[in-house]
Amino acid sequence: MPHQQWNPSPEQSDHALRLVHQSMVIDLHAHPQAIMPKFVRRTAEKRLGLPHDPLDNLPAAGINYAVVTAVGDRLGTGWRVGKSPMAAVEAQLTAATVEARLITEPTNTCAGTTRIILGVEGADFLGHDLTRLHDLHQRGVRLVGLMHYADNALGTIATTITGRERARDRRRGLTTFGREFLGELNHLGMVADLAHADKDTTITACEVSTKPVIASHTAALAVRDFRRYISDEEIHAIAATGGLIGLWPASMRGKAMRDLDDFARHASHIAELVGVAHLAVGTDKNGVPDYADGYTASPDMINLAAALLKHGFDDNDVVAILGGNAHRVLQQQPDDAPPSPPTHNEHTLRSDGTDCE
Numbered sequence: 001m002p003h004q005q006w007n008p009s010p011e012q013s014d015h016a017l018r019l020v021h022q023s024m025v026i027d028l029h030a031h032p033q034a035i036m037p038k039f040v041r042r043t044a045e046k047r048l049g050l051p052h053d054p055l056d057n058l059p060a061a062g063i064n065y066a067v068v069t070a071v072g073d074r075l076g077t078g079w080r081v082g083k084s085p086m087a088a089v090e091a092q093l094t095a096a097t098v099e100a101r102l103i104t105e106p107t108n109t110c111a112g113t114t115r116i117i118l119g120v121e122g123a124d125f126l127g128h129d130l131t132r133l134h135d136l137h138q139r140g141v142r143l144v145g146l147m148h149y150a151d152n153a154l155g156t157i158a159t160t161i162t163g164r165e166r167a168r169d170r171r172r173g174l175t176t177f178g179r180e181f182l183g184e185l186n187h188l189g190m191v192a193d194l195a196h197a198d199k200d201t202t203i204t205a206c207e208v209s210t211k212p213v214i215a216s217h218t219a220a221l222a223v224r225d226f227r228r229y230i231s232d233e234e235i236h237a238i239a240a241t242g243g244l245i246g247l248w249p250a251s252m253r254g255k256a257m258r259d260l261d262d263f264a265r266h267a268s269h270i271a272e273l274v275g276v277a278h279l280a281v282g283t284d285k286n287g288v289p290d291y292a293d294g295y296t297a298s299p300d301m302i303n304l305a306a307a308l309l310k311h312g313f314d315d316n317d318v319v320a321i322l323g324g325n326a327h328r329v330l331q332q333q334p335d336d337a338p339p340s341p342p343t344h345n346e347h348t349l350r351s352d353g354t355d356c357e
């Protein structure tokens, strides 16, 4: 029997709408539709019900920043037959930029816009070459997820793509090279994302990092036993770096969140543990087959806000969770940067779909 439709009250909806459109809203984890070839995308939308959620709906949804992420493990680079893994990531970043009809100059003067921050999920494509990290930084990438769906030179993963945990006796945790890599990310002012990392990798990375780290799309294992979620120990470790847990409204065929009351329950648990200052939102736009009841695509950011209001979060809390906290953490700068306003090498989209002048 289908789950009963999740709906906020009309008052909560109105209130949420105002908050979303009046405050800084950030999606910490999104993908372009071009993450996969068009024919695969079309089939997935039709057969698996993968939501149709183009990047150009972000401005009207009131989302001011989105971290738009290429996939750097074999899952993301394997489609690009004949290309090296690095070239395959480059191609995705270019496709993301084209899809969003982006401009190359950052601007602060264009109202009703979304700024795109480029990220990569799964550092497998970098191999053991740290200089490539500099190339990525030059290209405008400001956030790197260490792990995706395979163990790599940096560390070990929480689950494979089928949701299975890896064998218990295998090597676990952040490698020596993983520590160097993290040092270089810190040095360059690129944000380290530990979503998909296993507990050992996450805890050590939090100890090693000199700057705030994030888990961009996850939730609390203590609220629901789902293997991509993180333990209270990991939540404490991430918060101790000054970092963020990005709440992930994915349903994953009912194994993760069922509806947005669940979403708010995860938020409440994490807020009780470490405080509201360590919460954010990572929707995984274009990256998951199905969402918790009440969320389908970016315009439903309002429902995430309404769910938080319904569960007792006040306006300041909601504004912090929707983007205020993420804005703080995304300000990371290179160690040798002169004191100046942050430059994200952002690209801007306007709500009417045209580029900003």
Ligand SMILES: [Zn+2]
Pocket: 121, 195, 196, 217, 284, 287
């Ligand atoms: Zn992911």
